[in-house]
Amino acid sequence: MLPALVESLPTGFLQALLAIPVIAGCLYYSALARDMRHRGGCVDVYHFDLPDLLMGSVLALHFGWTGWLALQHPDNTPEMRVENLRNNFVFMLLVLALVFGFAALRRLPMGQAFHLSLGAIAPSPLRAAIALGMALPLIWAAGLIWENFLQSPSREQSLVSLFRTSAESGDWSVVRLVSLSAIVQAPLVEEILFRGYFYVTLKRYTGTTIAALCVSSLFALCHGNLGVLPGLFILSICQIIALERFGSLWVCIGMHACFNSLSLLLLYMESQGWLPH
Numbered sequence: 001m002l003p004a005l006v007e008s009l010p011t012g013f014l015q016a017l018l019a020i021p022v023i024a025g026c027l028y029y030s031a032l033a034r035d036m037r038h039r040g041g042c043v044d045v046y047h048f049d050l051p052d053l054l055m056g057s058v059l060a061l062h063f064g065w066t067g068w069l070a071l072q073h074p075d076n077t078p079e080m081r082v083e084n085l086r087n088n089f090v091f092m093l094l095v096l097a098l099v100f101g102f103a104a105l106r107r108l109p110m111g112q113a114f115h116l117s118l119g120a121i122a123p124s125p126l127r128a129a130i131a132l133g134m135a136l137p138l139i140w141a142a143g144l145i146w147e148n149f150l151q152s153p154s155r156e157q158s159l160v161s162l163f164r165t166s167a168e169s170g171d172w173s174v175v176r177l178v179s180l181s182a183i184v185q186a187p188l189v190e191e192i193l194f195r196g197y198f199y200v201t202l203k204r205y206t207g208t209t210i211a212a213l214c215v216s217s218l219f220a221l222c223h224g225n226l227g228v229l230p231g232l233f234i235l236s237i238c239q240i241i242a243l244e245r246f247g248s249l250w251v252c253i254g255m256h257a258c259f260n261s262l263s264l265l266l267l268y269m270e271s272q273g274w275l276p277h
Helices: 002-008 011-039 050-072 082-105 124-150 158-169 172-206 208-221 226-246 249-271
Strands: none
Touching (some): 011 124, 011 226, 050 082, 050 208, 124 226, 158 249, 172 208, 172 249, 208 226, 226 249
């Protein structure tokens, strides 16, 4: 009944209806950005210095080069296997330990430097849910426009393919491992590295706008998949605006975890035939 009703609606009406959440998202983030400009951002940049810029540049070059190679040669990208996932899990934790160790050697206040104050955890889930809810229409709209621009479907991310095939075959051990990586490990590690370290350090030397654009481009690029570039770029921009507004990386971590959780939920429902492909 519902699909038939939707198909009977005029195309212009559907487009206007779908535009409402996109406009709401634009207004929400525009309001946050205006408020940030008037009152100033909440991100303190003075803990990180030149050594962090050098360390961050080396790590950023590695992630960016790896993602660039994957974009240039998508057919040569190896199929994701459980062993690759575990190795990547360990590698990212080692990178995080390296950054934390580097900061600890210089006796930086870890909670303040990375904007991970324990007192900011409590209000973060609600803020993250609202911020992501307003960002999702922008992300999905950018994805649709990008797909039309490409005129051909891009290759699916290897991690997505691994999750899909595991869910279809009922391999729950792999499903749990992918879920753990996507919902816990990736939000924590990637947010601390990209928004908590790269962005904050770069902002000190380039300012908010350039740092946000550079880090968001790197974040999208390092995933090595053409189809997700604009969506991840916009997600990162929205996270940086939220970080500047609320001054807590926990909000970014919550947004990332919720985004990945929703993506996996929709992918699982699709793999079970509950959603159209």
